[in-house]
Structure formats: C-alpha cells, structure tokens
Amino acid sequence: MSESGLPPAQAVVEDTLAAARAGSDHCVVIVEETSEVEVRFVPEGEHRTRVELEHRHIDRHGDGWENMRDAVGSPEGWGSGLQHFVRRLERSPVGDM
Numbered sequence: 001m002s003e004s005g006l007p008p009a010q011a012v013v014e015d016t017l018a019a020a021r022a023g024s025d026h027c028v029v030i031v032e033e034t035s036e037v038e039v040r041f042v043p044e045g046e047h048r049t050r051v052e053l054e055h056r057h058i059d060r061h062g063d064g065w066e067n068m069r070d071a072v073g074s075p076e077g078w079g080s081g082l083q084h085f086v087r088r089l090e091r092s093p094v095g096d097m
Contacts, residue, residue, distance in 0.1 A: 009041055033062045053078055 040052040055072060059065045072078050 033060050035060050051082065053082065 042050040
C-alpha cells in the first residue's frame with residue numbers, strides 16, 4: 001500500500017523459470033533468462049479499474065522462448081490467469097479481505 005492507503009498504480013516483477021538442468025536433481029535459476037511482468041492499475045471510475053499487463057524480455061528465457069510466448073498468449077495463458085483473479089475479487093472484494 002502507498003502512504004495514501006491506496007494500492008500502487010503499478011508493479012513490476014521478475015518472471016523466473018527455474019528448471020532442472022540435464023544431469024542435475026535440483027532447479028537452477030539463471031538470472032540472464034529472467035523476463036519482467038509489469039501490471040498497471042488504471043482507474044476507470046469510482047468502482048472500476050482496468051488492469052494492463054505487459055510481459056517483456058520474454059526472449060531472455062533462452063532457446064524455445066517462442067513456445068513460452070505462445071503459451072502465455074494463448075486462451076489458457078495470462079487471460080485465463082487474470083480471470084481467476086476477477087472471480088476471486090467478485091467473491092470477496094479487496095476491502096473485505
């Protein structure tokens with residue numbers, strides 16, 4: 001929360017894929033293969049907020065990054081994930097959490 005008690009207008013997080021490398025029994029995070037996800041909250045009235053999501057630097061995920069791009073861009077990707085948040089908020093608005 002900001003000093004005003006309102007949520008921030010945006011958030012940027014790293015999207016790290018941790019994968020078990022060949023010959024290893026544990027996951028390894030490769031910082032150079034980290035993309036960013038920016039989420040912006042744009043007020044559209046007293047009881048409405050538009051959520052804008054930008055997933056950038058996805059090519060940093062290395063070989064096969066196009067598959068990741070296609071997966072998050074598919075109907076089961078970010079759109080589906082955001083719908084889970086919408087349904088959760090419809091059941092219990094933020095002020096009630």
